[in-house]
Amino acid sequence: NAGVMQNPRHLVRRRGQEARLRCSPMKGHSHVYWYRQLPEEGLKFMVYLQKENIIDESGMPKERFSAEFPKEGPSILRIQQVVRGDSAAYFCASSPSAGTAGYSYEQYFGPGTRLTVT
Amino acid sequence: QKEVEQNSGPLSVPEGAIASLNCTYSDRGSQSFFWYRQYSGKSPELIMSIYSNGDKEDGRFTAQLNKASQYVSLLIRDSQPSDSATYLCAVNVPYSGGGADGLTFGKGTHLIIQP
Numbered sequence: 639n640a641g642v643m644q645n646p647r648h649l650v651r652r653r654g655q656e657a658r659l660r661c662s663p664m665k666g667h668s669h670v671y672w673y674r675q676l677p678e679e680g681l682k683f684m685v686y687l688q689k690e691n692i693i694d695e696s697g698m699p700k701e702r703f704s705a706e707f708p709k710e711g712p713s714i715l716r717i718q719q720v721v722r723g724d725s726a727a728y729f730c731a732s733s734p735s736a737g738t739a740g741y742s743y744e745q746y747f748g749p750g751t752r753l754t755v756t
Numbered sequence: 757q758k759e760v761e762q763n764s765g766p767l768s769v770p771e772g773a774i775a776s777l778n779c780t781y782s783d784r785g786s787q788s789f790f791w792y793r794q795y796s797g798k799s800p801e802l803i804m805s806i807y808s809n810g811d812k813e814d815g816r817f818t819a820q821l822n823k824a825s826q827y828v829s830l831l832i833r834d835s836q837p838s839d840s841a842t843y844l845c846a847v848n849v850p851y852s853g854g855g856a857d858g859l860t861f862g863k864g865t866h867l868i869i870q871p
Contacts, residue, residue, distance in 0.1 A: 666783055671858050681800065683846065683858030693824040694789040694857055729799055729860075745859060747799045 640665045642732050642748035643712075649752045657717040659751045661730030669735065670713045671745060672705060675727045687713055720755045727752050760847050762862035770870050771869045775832040777865050779845030782826070789821055790859065791830045793841045798842055799814040804830065835869045842866050 641663040651657050662668050682709040686694040687707035698705070702720075707713040717724055731745040759782040777791075788807055792800035805820040806812045806828065811835040812819045820829040828847075832839055844862040848857055 673861075675857070680863040681846075681859075681861040688856050697858060717837065739854075742857070742859075744790065744802055744805050746802060750799045 642730060642746055644728075644730050644751050646746040647749060648749060648754070650751050650756060651720045652756055655721050657720050657724070658714040659717075659728050659730075659753070660712040661732075661748060662712040663714070663730075663732030664734075664746055667732035667734050667741075667746075669700055669733045670707050671731045672682075672713075672715050673729045673731065673747075675750075676709060678724070681729065684715070687699065691710075717753075719751075722755045723754045725753055758847065758849060758860040759824065760845055760860050760862035762843075762845050762865050764863060765866040766868050767865055768868045768870055769835050771835060771837060773835055774787055775835045775867055775869070777832075777843050777845075777867065779828045779830075779831040780826055781845075781847045781860075783847070783849050783860075784823075784826065785822075785849050786826075786847045789819070789828045790846040790848070791817075791819060792844040792846060792861075793847055794864065795841045796807070801847075803843075809842075832867075837869045837871050839868060840869045 642664050645660050670687045673681045675681045683697040685698050685705045704716045704717045727750045729750045730748045733745045735742040761780045769792045791804045794800045806819040806821045818827045843863045845862040846859040
């Protein structure tokens, strides 16, 4: 399967625990984006990463959330001390390259991780 | 503040008819526009991208873009019950350095195709 992979698909955490969400981009893609979809709300951009670099984290909550995309291995979205309001679907998308001349490449989404905080 | 507006629906269309989905956006600097389809409980699936004013056709789908009016639409011809889903409009504003920023999504239009 050459598509974007995410794991786990479902994750249950108690309040105060840590959640780690993983994303492997599509083969040949080096740009990763994380989005969150809260119940009854739209998709919201969180962070954009390239290998070993955070390019734009303007959508990330200031506390408890962090992301990385190491030289080897998947991109990881980490949520520390989870609260009930973190319950949502977290999607990862990838694109083959940065845009050029002001235009953006298409982004392809993975199946998502559904986080439930109890 | 980037905003993308869509009518939430539901939009009900008879099978075989044309479904017309509309989207407006606020940032005049937007250059890249996308339509995604999302079935309930699933992830967004890219249907169309459009970058230039005018129409772009792909099978039963046609995307239309009017940058002067800040308007983008999606037409689905010969609608099928399997087209019933939420359709998300997404817009991208380039940032300095020529990179591809995160997409700004509308809340989506729920489309129902009636057999």
